[in-house]
Amino acid sequence: MTDLTAIDQTIELVRYLAERPVDRARTGQTPHAIIHRQNKACVRYFHPRGGAKHAPLFVSMPLINTWTVFDLMPGRSVIEKLVAAGVPVYLLDWGRPGVEDQPVTMVENIDGILMRALDRSRRHARAHLGTDVFDVLGYCVGGTFLSIAMARHDGAARRMALLAAPIDFHKSGRLSTWAQPDSFPLDDIIDGFGNFPKELMRSSFAWLRPMGQLTKYKGLAERIDDDGFRELWAAMEQWNGDNVDFPGETYREYVRRCYFDNALMRTDGDWELGGRRVDLSQGTIPVQVFAAGGDHIAAPAACRGIADVWGGPVQTMVVKGGHVGVCIGNSFPKALLAWIEQGGAPTASTGAVAEAK
Amino acid sequence: MADTASDTAAGMPDFSKLSNDMYQQWEQAMTAWWDQVLDSPDFLKATGQNLSQVAHARKQYEQAVDEGLHKMHLPTRQDLVRVARIATLLEERLLQMEDRLLAMGDQLDVLEKETIQARVEAAEARLEMREKLAELQARLDAGEATAAPATATATPRRRSTAKKPARSSKTE
Numbered sequence: 001m002t003d004l005t006a007i008d009q010t011i012e013l014v015r016y017l018a019e020r021p022v023d024r025a026r027t028g029q030t031p032h033a034i035i036h037r038q039n040k041a042c043v044r045y046f047h048p049r050g051g052a053k054h055a056p057l058f059v060s061m062p063l064i065n066t067w068t069v070f071d072l073m074p075g076r077s078v079i080e081k082l083v084a085a086g087v088p089v090y091l092l093d094w095g096r097p098g099v100e101d102q103p104v105t106m107v108e109n110i111d112g113i114l115m116r117a118l119d120r121s122r123r124h125a126r127a128h129l130g131t132d133v134f135d136v137l138g139y140c141v142g143g144t145f146l147s148i149a150m151a152r153h154d155g156a157a158r159r160m161a162l163l164a165a166p167i168d169f170h171k172s173g174r175l176s177t178w179a180q181p182d183s184f185p186l187d188d189i190i191d192g193f194g195n196f197p198k199e200l201m202r203s204s205f206a207w208l209r210p211m212g213q214l215t216k217y218k219g220l221a222e223r224i225d226d227d228g229f230r231e232l233w234a235a236m237e238q239w240n241g242d243n244v245d246f247p248g249e250t251y252r253e254y255v256r257r258c259y260f261d262n263a264l265m266r267t268d269g270d271w272e273l274g275g276r277r278v279d280l281s282q283g284t285i286p287v288q289v290f291a292a293g294g295d296h297i298a299a300p301a302a303c304r305g306i307a308d309v310w311g312g313p314v315q316t317m318v319v320k321g322g323h324v325g326v327c328i329g330n331s332f333p334k335a336l337l338a339w340i341e342q343g344g345a346p347t348a349s350t351g352a353v354a355e356a357k
Numbered sequence: 358m359a360d361t362a363s364d365t366a367a368g369m370p371d372f373s374k375l376s377n378d379m380y381q382q383w384e385q386a387m388t389a390w391w392d393q394v395l396d397s398p399d400f401l402k403a404t405g406q407n408l409s410q411v412a413h414a415r416k417q418y419e420q421a422v423d424e425g426l427h428k429m430h431l432p433t434r435q436d437l438v439r440v441a442r443i444a445t446l447l448e449e450r451l452l453q454m455e456d457r458l459l460a461m462g463d464q465l466d467v468l469e470k471e472t473i474q475a476r477v478e479a480a481e482a483r484l485e486m487r488e489k490l491a492e493l494q495a496r497l498d499a500g501e502a503t504a505a506p507a508t509a510t511a512t513p514r515r516r517s518t519a520k521k522p523a524r525s526s527k528t529e
Contacts, residue, residue: 006376038449103442119459174396177401184405185405188413207395214384215384
């Protein structure tokens with residue numbers, strides 16, 4: 001709380017918003033290089049400061065927003081903290097799908113884009129860091145897709161971490177209440193719009209907590225004289241408003257199978273991708289689940305679901321924050337770094353180079 | 358703030374605190390109301406129907422625009438989407454070829470390293486063999502040297518002829 005009166009706060013708030021701070025906010029500032037591109041997706045490589053002290057980390061970001069939530073601003077960046085700790089980071093940015101990406105299917109995204117991105121990251125790490133032993137991290141939908149990929153390609157990574165990634169979709173709160181086959185016109189939306197429109201995505205998330213739209217301005221007014229908070233607020237607002245279209249056919253299959261059927265929780269289901277059954281019990285690598293305590297999009301119960309179906313050991317940890325706030329707080333980066341440190345120093349390649357030895 | 362404090366001290370109500378409390382009560386009430394509305398099956402069904410109608414309208418609009426463009430002999434949105442999709446599929450084909458090339462490169466790396474390893478092992482075996490031969494030669498020389506004083510006086514010519522083949526085998 002500040003020493004300003006309510007009237008002063010309101011005047012300051014209006015003055016601040018008139019400066020259009022959201023448009024001027026700069027996100028994704030950590031230096032990096034793009035090492036691979038496919039369609040709209042790309043792999044961004046963040047070189048570790050002071051050399052690699054840990055195994056490389058491949059990060060699968062969500063498809064519904066931009067990747068910059070992991071690199072929002074200096075001091076509030078998961079990537080920045082990882083790079084400073086000596087972790088080479090390979091981040092899969094799914095890009096901004098266009099109308100032409102409506103026919104792109106889930107199997108194309110998982111076996112095509114995601115697994116190829118991991119392969120190219122591995123080759124890059126082998127050539128530049130002398131290791132291709134990878135840990136992987138998936139956030140939100142990116143985590144759901146990653147877990148499917150790791151079950152289909154068991155052993156493609158050493159360990160997997162999931163952040164706010166729903167698996168037991170029927171426990172994911174209000175979203176699962178909304179995504180019911182008798183009330184959510186999935187086919188009509190995809191047939192009519194092509195992709196799931198970003199505007200609809202944005203308003204859906206806003207309607208999950210209608211009062212949140214008001215309280216965010218109230219929160220800003222109360223801390224309007226805090227420069228750091230104002231900067232963070234503007235960056236968050238920019239990211240929140242920067243949704244991307246979800247490729248139509250991928251969305252159709254994702255919602256039908258995950259939300260309608262809760263198919264990831266079934267090990268005897270009939271869901272096939274590219275002729276192969278989706279079965280999380282096929283995955284055996286160790287999994288660390290990070291669930292956000294205040295998550296209203298992927299509730300902790302939905303994230304913990306993987307423990308019931310995954311074929312390998314699963315550990316869960318609830319970290320402080322909401323679905324998005326978890327990325328800008330200190331709780332998750334600290335927990336993630338502790339998990340990374342458990343993996344030890346980077347080891348030599350296990351691929352073609354190691355086989356030859 | 359100081360004014361408010363003095364007002365409170367004088368028996369006046371703290372309007373700042375009062376308005377804050379009122380706002381919080383209103384917020385809680387509104388949240389509870391919205392929760393009821395947003396989880397209500399009737400509301401969800403109505404919203405779904407509304408969405409469905411909007412999607413149908415959008416589809417009809419797109420079709421009408423496409424028909425108009427088609428009549429004017431201009432590429433439609435569908436045409437452009439198809440071309441862009443072809444480009445995406447071509448990229449996928451190229452990437453599949455790149456995958457194969459990289460896999461072949463990996464196999465070649467393995468083969469090359471295996472070949473080098475085999476050659477190193479063969480060279481090591483030859484060196485080992487040479488060392489063994491040298492050792493045998495040394496032992497033979499030593500044996501001949503000890504036997505030489507005994508036979509030197511008896512058969513001096515035979516000794517010199519016997520050593521020649523051994524020397525030639527050493528150089529081989």
